Amino acid sequence: MIIYPLKFVKSVKVSFILTFIFLFFMASNAKAATAYSQNVPILMYHYIEVAPATSTLKGLYLNPKIFANQLQEIKNNKYKSAFVSELAKSLISKKPLASSSLVLTFDDGYEDFYTEAYPLLKKYEIKATVYIIINALDKPGYLTKDQVRELAASKFIEIGSHTFNHLDLKTLNNRKAGFEIVNSKKALENISGKQILSFCYPYGHYNDYDIKLAQEAGYLASLTTNAGFKHSILDIHTLTRLRPDSRRGSEFSKWLKMLF
Numbered sequence: 541m542i543i544y545p546l547k548f549v550k551s552v553k554v555s556f557i558l559t560f561i562f563l564f565f566m567a568s569n570a571k572a573a574t575a576y577s578q579n580v581p582i583l584m585y586h587y588i589e590v591a592p593a594t595s596t597l598k599g600l601y602l603n604p605k606i607f608a609n610q611l612q613e614i615k616n617n618k619y620k621s622a623f624v625s626e627l628a629k630s631l632i633s634k635k636p637l638a639s640s641s642l643v644l645t646f647d648d649g650y651e652d653f654y655t656e657a658y659p660l661l662k663k664y665e666i667k668a669t670v671y672i673i674i675n676a677l678d679k680p681g682y683l684t685k686d687q688v689r690e691l692a693a694s695k696f697i698e699i700g701s702h703t704f705n706h707l708d709l710k711t712l713n714n715r716k717a718g719f720e721i722v723n724s725k726k727a728l729e730n731i732s733g734k735q736i737l738s739f740c741y742p743y744g745h746y747n748d749y750d751i752k753l754a755q756e757a758g759y760l761a762s763l764t765t766n767a768g769f770k771h772s773i774l775d776i777h778t779l780t781r782l783r784p785d786s787r788r789g790s791e792f793s794k795w796l797k798m799l800f
């Protein structure tokens with residue numbers, strides 16, 4: 541039997557433990573780096589109407605004719621469309637969406653979604669997920685509750701929550717943030733008659749607590765306004781999006797092509 545000095549045994553033990561910790565972190569980082577991911581552009585739209593001359597938010601408006609042109613390009617290039625919930629399920633199950641899939645999203649639930657966007661989406665058979673501000677429903681310029689119910693019943697439309705009041709979540713206390721994120725899910729399920737599976741942070745603002753609330757509320761995924769198109773389970777509650785802006789024709793097609 542070999543008797544090692546105590547000091548030596550201790551340092552061997554310490555270096556063994558350090559090596560173990562190092563390997564553990566390496567393994568968990570490797571796991572993070574290799575998390576299953578997919579390139580699926582999530583396009584972000586707001587108003588589908590001609591911007592009023594006096595508007596200071598012209599960037600949020602898209603002329604319906606240009607929107608129709610973008611849908612035509614999506615069809616011509618044989619891209620597939622998916623709902624946000626379908627992207628979430630594919631990230632969770634690690635079963636990829638059909639190749640060249642993209643997701644269309646519309647924020648705020650403006651009236652023009654029903655009058656301009658919805659007829660075009662049906663015509664081109666392209667799916668979209670629409671984020672509703674519950675307390676804006678039935679107000680001038682916004683969708684009505686009846687329209688939301690009709691949209692929710694369409695095979696081309698999915699409804700998501702954009703809170704009750706569209707407040708900046710970063711400025712709210714925990715109780716108020718909980719109400720806006722968690723309670724809006726059930727309320728919108730009652731209005732739409734459908735399960736609400738995704739959430740969209742107003743103004744793209746969120747903090748760690750908001751992410752936790754979105755997870756605990758039972759949403760499968762949450763959307764930000766951060767730019768990007770590669771998604772994995774690690775960012776399922778901070779999904780990135782892209783603005784198609786007023787690109788049209790071959791310019792729009794070339795832009796889309798770069799994303800796959």
Ligand SMILES: [Zn+2]
Pocket residue numbers: 647648702706741742743
């Ligand atoms: Zn919004």
